Amino acid sequence: MIINKLLGAFGYKRLLQCRTLTSRLTADGKVIPKKKNLENRITLIGADNSVSITDLRNAETLSLRRELKLVKIQDVDSKTRRPVYKLMSNTEYHEEELEKRKEKQEARQKTSIKGQKLMSISSKIGEHDLMTFIKKMLKLLEKQYEVKVVLSYDSPDGEQLCEKMFTIIEKNTKSSGKVVQKRSKGTNLRFQLLPFRENSTQTDTEPQPNQNGNDKGPL
Template sequence: MSLLKSFESSYKNGRIPFLFSYFKSELISRANFCQDVQSGQKPAKKKTTPIPKITLISDSLVSITTLEEAQKLSKRRDLKLVKILDLDLKTQRPTYKLMTGTEYHEEDLKQREARKKQKNNSFIKGEKMVFIKDSIGEHDLEVHAKKILKWLSKSYQINILINGSDSNKDKLEKIFSFLEKQIDIKGRLLQKTFKGSDLKFHIIPPKAEKKDEL
């Protein structure tokens, strides 16, 4: 059918407005395309939503894939897909691991133990930091000790860093021993470690004793 006959048929059937709107939109889109070509601009591409990637650990091998592909792989190999890290700060991706039933059970036990440990430490309200120089005087050290005892009474953990001016550890040990005597049974000194010329440790309040039920 020729264009003229098609036009006449459309006119008789009352479809001319539709054809005019179609031709108009078609001409506008072609004109825009020609204008982009003449100006040297490429037609804008439609934006697609990027698919989030994950880090997958399988048989000590690390790969980057999508969660959907990892789920398919776990079904094919009859393994469990377990998230072991919500967000890796370095890669900015969550980390998953393919595990056998035995590995999954062991990981579950570890997580239960971690939750139990966190629950046991729930009596600690917060943390305080104390910096002490090895050249500190006895009076100032006593002031620090009183401050630490006050925080312990309020159920705070105190992280202490004794800054050494040289490699001589005797000064650091004397300060540690002094604080240990001052704290006595009002707190527990844990994780004593030397790092270079510094001494780090922290003090936590004693656990509240549970009264036996009658």
């Protein structure tokens, strides 16, 4: 009986020693619960769009086991304060990358444009005057301006003439910009010319109308 008491007391003492090494105690001997380490906790969106909370190591293991890409889609969620990751197939990953590149390209394009200029041209214009307008378009594009063009007509064959004018304008400005949003409205043919970014390299073997040093400046 005495031996059992001694063993019990000894075991209890050993238990207290172990607990003091691994746990923090209050003044009355109660164990203070440990704070969980949440530094590596993440929000994980599965391939089926299911949402779970796990740690980064488990998410990496899961992605390898399922042969999926683990992609960080948000640094810190404003509500949970956790980073957000998503499991993607190779196809989804490449589509996501292409979309990101497209968005970055469009953002750079918008920030590089200095302003807009409008040019209205009648289908009755002569070839020489049309080339003068094209020279002005090229100067504006080189200065990083967006050019809005309105080709108008009031005769039965005017629409066909405007299409021909559009083809000439597109051909002669392709080294400095690109045509977007071409559309017909009433007796008008409208489109925009967007400049290439200043550091982009565009080559064209055909001589351009702006090579003539006697042209006038922008409208």
